[in-house]
Amino acid sequence: MIREKTLEDLFHDTLKDIYYAERKILKTLPKMARAASSPELKAAFEKHKDETEGQVERLQQVFELIGKRAQGKTCDAIEGIVAEGEEIIENFKGSPAIDAGLISSAQAVEHYEITRYGTLKRWAEVLGLTDVAALLQQTLAEETQTDKSLTALADKSANAIAKAA
Numbered sequence: 001m002i003r004e005k006t007l008e009d010l011f012h013d014t015l016k017d018i019y020y021a022e023r024k025i026l027k028t029l030p031k032m033a034r035a036a037s038s039p040e041l042k043a044a045f046e047k048h049k050d051e052t053e054g055q056v057e058r059l060q061q062v063f064e065l066i067g068k069r070a071q072g073k074t075c076d077a078i079e080g081i082v083a084e085g086e087e088i089i090e091n092f093k094g095s096p097a098i099d100a101g102l103i104s105s106a107q108a109v110e111h112y113e114i115t116r117y118g119t120l121k122r123w124a125e126v127l128g129l130t131d132v133a134a135l136l137q138q139t140l141a142e143e144t145q146t147d148k149s150l151t152a153l154a155d156k157s158a159n160a161i162a163k164a165a
């Protein structure tokens with residue numbers, strides 16, 4: 001008889017999804033930092049790259065806590081979001097609108113992460129995995145803060161610079 005799939009299986013599959021996504025983002029953030037025009041936005045991407053390294057390690061801890069091997073599973077959503085970001089770099093590089101465009105694609109990434117970590121954290125709580133939920137909450141807080149900082153940068157200058165062009 002085939003074993004019925006449970007919330008544990010969903011949790012494990014989704015963990016593999018975000019593990020793949022985080023490692024993809026880790027490779028993408030330096031490209032975004034290079035493409036950014038304002039030093040502040042470059043610094044924001046570099047800071048989040050460092051944070052993302054910590055987030056990958058946190059996920060490895062989560063795999064360990066649930067007794068599974070750290071393993072990714074191709075995440076089509078992040079592939080698509082990153083591909084759109086690369087398109088923005090290609091089409092807007094060197095133009096006054098580049099930073100506004102980079103912020104928009106970075107925020108698409110953050111929102112994807114926020115939905116994933118929000119779900120995983122809630123599932124961890126339901127499964128009684130208190131330590132796992134705490135780790136996921138730490139990352140969720142970083143993603144939420146990154147999203148807010150990006151909004152602040154857009155409001156402060158990037159949108160106005162893009163518009164004045």
Ligand SMILES: [Fe+2]
Pocket residue numbers: 022025052055113143
């Ligand atoms: Fe992340």
Ligand SMILES: [Fe+2]
Pocket residue numbers: 048109110113143146
């Ligand atoms: Fe992030």
